Amino acid sequence: MRKLPPLSALRAFEAAARHGHFGKAADELCVTHSAISHQVRSLEAALGAELFEKRGRMQHLTDAGLRLLHSVQQALDIMAEACGNAARPGMSGALKISAPAELAHRFFPRLIGEFAQRHPGITLHLLVHDSDSREINPAADITILYAMGDTDWTRYWVVPFQAIDFFPVCHPSLIEGEGGLRTPADLARFCLLHDDTDGKTWATWLGTFAASQPAPARNIHFAHSGLAIEAALQKTGVCLADVLTAGEELKSGRLIRPFRGAVPSPGNYYLVAERRKRDDGRLASFMGFASLTPYLCEIDSPN
Known part of the structure; x- marks a missing residue:
């Protein structure tokens, strides 16, 4: 006893x-x-x-x-x-998901709406944490974190997202007309929209695909990529995006890729939960949800 x-x-x-x-x-x-x-x-x-x-x-x-x-x-x-x-047996109760601002703004609203339709007994809460956070949100059941590959996850149940690449996107009107955006060299005439303070992501892309071209003179920096994408939708300039943050806009044609060329993200997104919650049916249903699984690596829950 x-x-x-x-x-x-x-x-x-x-x-x-x-x-x-x-x-x-x-x-x-x-x-x-x-x-x-x-x-x-x-x-x-x-x-x-x-x-x-x-x-x-x-x-x-x-x-x-x-x-x-x-x-x-x-x-x-x-x-x-x-x-x-x-x-309350069965699929009921609350499920709290904490995501970085860019995913909370651009990726999860549609997905959790579909999940709520499939599981009406579950009350969903979408929380937001800082994009640079490396700690799970104690108020959430699932936290989505952006981290490097050497992160120690031994204390948690973790499902990684598929690796992402960054590529330029813009409003369709920016490629139209005589002065339209058609090649990487044309970027020098457009405003670059950044999701970081030091411009490293754009510097990496330009160094790979436009190394011999003059650097664009106009730059705007945003707190996260969700805001940069919103600015691109408003025809403000060209931003770097990925399939998570700009997938819906690319499918609908509200944004386009003016040319090919992508650079791999140095880190990755992860679904992270406490190990003791592995057997929670709500978490398992969310992680195995059909609209989410195409973006995830194969789920391999730790014992």
Whole structure:
């Protein structure tokens, strides 16, 4: 038999740690301030360690309290999820997906709309994190990260996207007329739309396909490629895109590739989830969704 502290003491500790205040924890759990104090003291006695230290009117976690908090929160989440699954069998509940801004803006809205039609019992949440983030979003069930090939994924369930290439795209009107965009050399007369601050991606493409040509004089830098593609749709200039961020616009003809030539992305996108969620039917259904799988490598879930 597992020797564990009472669940009530762990809940009181978690609420007090999250609020940093025993009174607010008491209000959340509908008990008295003294009840929270008693539960915390009993937990400290059981563990033989002080979990809080008082500074003014606030309660601050000790090092031991900080170590305990993360594990307790995970355990409570697992229990809540298990109870929810028991009460609502089948494909129901919430599924939270966190994506970098460019994919949240250009790739996932259509896809999650189709998924929602297929699974009406699942409530979907599309969250956005910084494009440069290398950490999973703790508020999400699935996080899409852009990372290099040497990233250590041993702690997670990971499904990589197919490798992507970057290629120029523009509004169809930019290739029309006598001064239209027809060859890489013509780029010198157009505005380049960047999705980075240093222009490295365009520099790589130009170095490969237009090395002998003068560099374009006009440049605009955006926070992410979704914004650069939006500017291209507004006829502002030419941007580099890939099949994830510009696939729908290329299919519809709203954007075109003025000429061939692509450079491989130095990194790749990955679907990342905690290993303990491998058996969650909602995650498995999303990762195996027919509209998503053509963009993914073969799913090989870790044991």
